[in-house]
Amino acid sequence: MTTYIWEIAIILLVAFILGYVLRHLLNDSFKSRIANLESELNRLTSKGLTSSEVDAAEENNALQERIKEQATEIKKLSQKLVVSNIEKISLEKQLAGFTPEVVNKPQSTTSKTKGIEPAATNDAAKDNLKKIEGIGPKIEQLLNNDGIYTYQDLISASVSRIRGVLIAAGPNYAVHDPSTWAEQASLANTGMWEILADMQEQLKGGKRK
Secondary structure (H helix, E strand, C coil): CHHHHHHHHHHHHHHHHHHHHHHHHHHHHHHHHHHHHHHHHHHHHHHHHHHHHHHHHHHHHHHHHHHHHHHHHHHHHHHHHHHHHHHHHHHHHHHHHCCCCCCCHHHHHHHHHHHHHHHHHCHHHCCCHHHCCCCCHHHHHHHHHCCCCCHHHHHHCCHHHHHHHHHHHCHHHHCCCCCCHHHHHHHHHCCCHHHHHHHHCCEECCEEC
8 A cells, every 4th residue: 555655645746846847848848939939020120221222322323323314414405505606606607607798888887886985995895814714814804905805705706816826925835725715705794604614624725634
């Protein structure tokens, strides 16, 4: 009888120990799985935020690139407009050369006199030609002496005429290149100062670098 009781006690003790160990193992397993799931959730959340940030950055970069492209296109169109204006002025000068002279000589002489006097004496009608890259105070004075006072005068004057003025003034002035002066004057005459500034960054002494 005593032996039977001990056997039952041992069986119960073993069952208790096995139950305790099994519960401990199951708790550790569940805790490990919960920790893994929490880690995976954090990883996915972090990945989602990073992906959103990357998408936003890419969208912003694309927008900035489109803005740059539009600005470049606007600048190109503005430059084309300037070139068109210069070509228009050149054609007008050519057409003016084919205009027949007035037969009435006294009337022609009077009109010529009226056209010359105001430009030569009216300082208010003068433009600041020094805003043109390559033209300093002395060259501006030389141009004034030759009847070139305004941006329009500079546009209308041929490059060969301006070269002649510079050559006549001596070797220090003859080295200057006036080939871009009319183009610059056209921009100044139409108030396109920003485009003129961009153009002048590509010039050195009036010459293209």
